[in-house]
Amino acid sequence: MTNAELARHLDLFADLQELAGENRFRIRAYRTAAANILELSDQVESLIAGGADLEEIPGVGKDIAEKLEVMVRTGELPQLTELSQKIPLGLTEVMRVKGIGPKLASAAWTELGVDSVDALEKAAQEGRLSELPGFGPKRQASILKSIEAHRRNVERARLGEIDPIVRPLVESLRQVPGAERVEVAGSYRRRRETVGDIDLLAIADSHKAAAAISQAFTTYPDVDEVLGSGDTRSSVRLKNGLEVDLRVMEAESFGAALLYFTGSKSHNVELRQLALDKGWHLTEYGLFEGTGEEGESPLSSGKRLASKTEEDIYAKLGLPYIEPEMREGRGEIKAAQEGELPVLVELADIRGDLHMHSTWSDGRASIEDMMRACMERGYEYMALTDHSKALAMTGGLDEEKLARQWEELDEITAANPGITLLRGLEVDILKDGTLDLSDEWLEKLDIVLVSVHSHFSLPIEEQTARMVKAVSHPQVNILCHPTGRILGAREGYAVDLAEVFEACRENQVAVELNASYQRLDLSDVNLIAARKRGLMVSIGTDAHNEKELAGMELGVQQARRAWLSKEQVLNARELAEVRKFLAKK
């Protein structure tokens, strides 16, 4: 069982226990354990095989450790099987419909026999739902709308695709008179690869301005439906299905609010616990003295110690500023306490792009255009890496075509002394792990990228051996998009990444963080594993035109999520160092 499957089982078990009315803290324990297992860079299966103590995993104690072992050994969890015979699995989806939680889902099932979203819809249409205690006519109507949205929008949106939607919305709110600040928080600010919704935070200079901002928000042309609105919060659904929440706060609370609404949830929980340990309490309004006794209003329950900026709050809690990309509850608070936060790589550190295409294969811009665009970006170097001949549909290059390309390349290089153009190729890894270019020509290249573009469904042993063989070739420098995933469309192929990473380390091969918004491969979690193994990472845009070179920013943000500093990023290094790495010296 993979970590993902183990986490899914634990989460499902938590769902069913929630529906059964179990203790909410026990449920939280299962969810925490599931989330932490998903973040693990080692497979639980190999931890068990290696005799490691599973209770070392945060959130995993004696009981869950035992259940993990059972699942790995037998492929199932008896307690889960038993519970799923009492409670219909469809109810877990009913629970995901907005406005319905475990309590209401459970009531609809016991009273009306609702065991699926379809049955819920039918009950609501027939007006039976509103008869139940806890339900009423309004809730019944809103549930029908929620079901529609639920069916339309079950997937998270890719970050790179919603940037162009979010930016103009934020810009238009900033134009409202009296809007002092409008910022995006949430997973968007943490630059998570996909986002479920958008959280906006606004500061108004008066009540009137606050109302005007909310008004501009709910009447924005792209809004399809207003889901709710109050003094400080409103939310809407855009025409493309994206949900956006807006909070309007006073300037005094801005830092606290930004911190709180940026999350992540687990980062916040840790921060709040840290505050409680000091006899304070942290809310979206600020850090306050006292632990917020029951019945006290949040703003009157003690002296406000910090709230204006995130820096103020972190400082008061004894921490340096933690970058949003790191706020995932992956040990960043502990690292901050110990003064061991890395200095994260920045876009300005990037000196070149080592993965791009031209019209010589499937790119849509000439070499010259790509070069000009790279120079505009201030790069010192670039690698032209068209496809090799196995990818016939892209017009991939064979030895003869490569020779002709180099003639053009020599001319362009001579005419543009401002940037160094490395002769590269993205060479296909063939089914048996050999490369799609002769050794003689591989040696002539300045830089050799290798990629899997075919035979995605080989058995894991075969796929792993194939990739290990490829990166073990002495001329290979970078392993591109190592898992082959396409966000929201295709899982990566089955491969033992740890084994491939080890082969990369032994052969001085860098792994790529493919910055294409559709790939982001390696993912942040896999990048963490690569970093821990001491691998060099190359952030490549895989650009097929000048515009896509801008994907570098998204790539850098993902690298930051994996705590990478510029020393660990190949294309943040000077050309001489890059050449040294490529020569394997």
Next chain:
DNA sequence: GCCGTTTTCGGCCCGACTGTTTTCAGTCG
């Protein structure tokens, strides 16, 4: 169910909004 340089028992993050109530539970983020 997990966790602990104030604890091995008794805690476990916090507030807003909605719809249902008639003082609050459920849900959400």
